[in-house]
Amino acid sequence: MATETKESALTAEAAADAILALQKVIAAISASDPDSFFRSADTLQQVGDKLNELSTGIGDRAKILFMGGADGGRWEGEGAAACARIVGQFNAFLMEVLAAVRQWPEPVRGCGEALQRTWYEVDAVLAKHSGTAATPEASDPGGETTS
Missing domain, CATH: 1.10.287 (Helix Hairpins)
Structure with missing residues (x-):
């Protein structure tokens, strides 16, 4: 029984660590600006x-x-x-x-597009699970949401 409690505590601690790490990743993604890549x-x-x-x-x-030149001099x-x-x-x-x-321009532009897609995917997951969005734009400007 003590082993199960210890394993449960480790699992809960690992889950808490994973959630904290995920929150840090979401915060970093939210702070990033795809427009800087486009510019x-x-x-x-x-x-x-x-x-x-x-x-x-x-x-x-x-x-x-x-x-x-036109005058023939050289x-x-x-x-x-x-x-x-x-x-x-x-x-x-x-x-x-x-x-x-x-x-260089197209790969840099691609980074901005990838960051935007990541924003939308994170927003969709967060909205699905908590009803909140992580980024300033809660939905795709094109009107589509990613799920």
């Missing part, structure tokens, strides 16, 4: 757009400088060749950075 993804997209503009501008100016000689190499290397670097930055 970050938008910012990364804008950074990519600016890098692309910069690279295009450098390429256009380099063509005019080293190939000649910069030639050893200094021009050295500068052309530096400009070419810098532009290649910008293109590598641009390629990397272009890969």
Whole structure:
């Protein structure tokens, strides 16, 4: 009989610990902001757009400088060749950075979407079991609830 009481106490203690841990997770999810992920993804997209503009501008100016503009004049000689190499290397670097930055917005946006789904799922479970919601938005803005 004493063994059963001890096991029951351990089970109750484990359940209480699990509930406390779950409450901490719910609080962390509730405090998180999916919009920050969406804003970050938008910012990364804008950074990519600016890098692309910069690279295009450098390429256009380099063509005019080293190939000649509408007036036919161009910069030639050893200094021009050295500068052309530096400009070419810098532009290649910008293109590598641009390629990397272009890969980031969608995964970051996906984190925000996953956090939103988690909010709705937690809200649905809490509403089902206690009639309360954990997050500022108790239901899906699209009108659907997750169960």
